[in-house]
Amino acid sequence: ETGVTQTPRHLVMGMTNKKSLKCEQHLGHNAMYWYKQSAKKPLELMFVYSLEERVENNSVPSRFSPECPNSSHLFLHLHTLQPEDSALYLCASSQEQGRNEKLFFGSGTQLSVL
Amino acid sequence: GNSVTQMEGPVTLSEEAFLTINCTYTATGYPSLFWYVQYPGEGLQLLLKATKADDKGSNKGFEATYRKETTSFHLEKGSVQVSDSAVYFCALLVSGGYNKLIFGAGTRLAVHP
Numbered sequence: 433e434t435g436v437t438q439t440p441r442h443l444v445m446g447m448t449n450k451k452s453l454k455c456e457q458h459l460g461h462n463a464m465y466w467y468k469q470s471a472k473k474p475l476e477l478m479f480v481y482s483l484e485e486r487v488e489n490n491s492v493p494s495r496f497s498p499e500c501p502n503s504s505h506l507f508l509h510l511h512t513l514q515p516e517d518s519a520l521y522l523c524a525s526s527q528e529q530g531r532n533e534k535l536f537f538g539s540g541t542q543l544s545v546l
Numbered sequence: 547g548n549s550v551t552q553m554e555g556p557v558t559l560s561e562e563a564f565l566t567i568n569c570t571y572t573a574t575g576y577p578s579l580f581w582y583v584q585y586p587g588e589g590l591q592l593l594l595k596a597t598k599a600d601d602k603g604s605n606k607g608f609e610a611t612y613r614k615e616t617t618s619f620h621l622e623k624g625s626v627q628v629s630d631s632a633v634y635f636c637a638l639l640v641s642g643g644y645n646k647l648i649f650g651a652g653t654r655l656a657v658h659p
Contacts (some may be wrong), residue, residue, distance in 0.1 A: 436589070438589075461612075462576055463644065463645075467649075469659045472651060474648075474652075475635065475649040477646065477647070477648070480646065482644045486648065488644070502622055505636065513628045517650065522589055522590070523636075524589075524590075526645070527613050528644065528645055533639060533645045533647075534592050534595075535582075535590070535592070536617050537582075537589030537590040537591070537646055538589050539587065539588050540589055542576075
């Protein structure tokens with residue numbers, strides 16, 4: 433148990449559906465991240481929130497919409513996804529501390545888009 | 547730009563064999579370097595880290611040395627166990643207004659009895 437909880441663990445959705453991924457951390461961290469993990473590709477950083485403010489958006493399509501209502505919760509809202517969006521979506525948190533920063537990851541949501 | 551390149555897996559070894567997983571990086575400045583491990587069905591966990599040149603990170607029998615001259619951070623273990631079977635990710639930390647961790651593609655390790 434890393435202190436970062438993601439729900440649901442698995443999600444199957446059609447291209448016209450709207451769904452949300454949820455991430456919760458109980459570690460008192462001040463930064464949260466969404467990563468996309470696809471087979472044989474580097475983990476892709478999608479969004480970074482620092483002190484509840486979005487500080488990075490790596491050219492992610494608008495069909496992915498993040499929300500960070502407070503320092504403990506992070507959401508990823510999904511709508512009109514494509515089959516190539518099928519992947520493992522990982523949430524992480526950290527307490528920014530310079531060169532020693534360590535990320536704590538959740539177990540991920542395995543998303544399948546049909 | 548900043549990037550990490552890892553050897554392509556899978557790496558298949560017998561128990562007690564010696565392990566090396568190569569990692570090289572490209573970065574502006576002097577990043578911190580990390581190895582993360584992902585066991586089946588789980589998220590990534592920090593395995594070890596090094597924050598400056600010639601530092602050696604170590605944990606659970608794994609070691610990696612920060613080599614600035616070769617821009618490398620190869621992961622080694624003298625005697626692997628079946629329980630080491632997992633995906634290993636090399637990563638570098640880019641510092642700026644906020645910190646950003648950039649990962650390689652991961653290397654799958656399978657250890658057989």
